[in-house]
Amino acid sequence: MTGIGVRLAGALLLGVLYVGAPAHAVQVGEPAPPFALPEMDGAETVALADLSGKVVVLDFWASWCAPCREALPFYSGLHREFSDRGLVVLAVNVDVDLEDAPRFLERLSLAQPTVRDADWQVGRRYGVAVLPASVVIDRGGVVRGRHVGFDAGYAADTRALVLDLLAEPLPAPPDEYTGGPDPETRKQ
Secondary structure, X not given: OOHHHHHHXXXXXXXXXXXXXXXXXXXXXXXXXXXXXXXXXXXXXXEHHHHOOOEEEEEEEOOOOOOHHHHHHHHHHHHHHHHHHOEEEEEEEOOOOOOHHHHHHOOOOOOOOEEEOOOOHHHHHOOOOXXXXXXXXXXXXXXXXXXXXXXXXXXXXXXXXXXXXXXXXXXXXXXXXXXXXXXXXXXX
């Protein structure tokens, strides 16, 4: 199949998969839907719940997606630069053929974990219909940014958003006392 044929087949596949999308995909300001996805090598599973307290960037990509080839190295650099400050970038692969992504990744030296969403379950919950697509989640598990496509302007905006989110304080655990009248001494 030619390069154009592969891209056309991929676009058609995305269209077919997206038809089954839920009526409501998560929006900016809403809690990020939970997920657990296997790493590309199948050795471990990465769950959003395990990343609590971290800023998370989901980068949805496929081996046949030309703009993804530019986006992946950008996200890899972001992960390298800020992972020690609490950033986790997950490269979420949506290739249907299990062999396409590893062959593609052999040419890259990515720092971020790469997970598989071959059945598009997570992509649908996050409203991904076009690749590349990214979702930025804050330390409290709230979606704070979404973008489709990739260009230099978006890269700068994403970097700025990540820096802003990394500067925000960690949210208090739900059962931790955060101020106001002491609940133990408050009159009933």
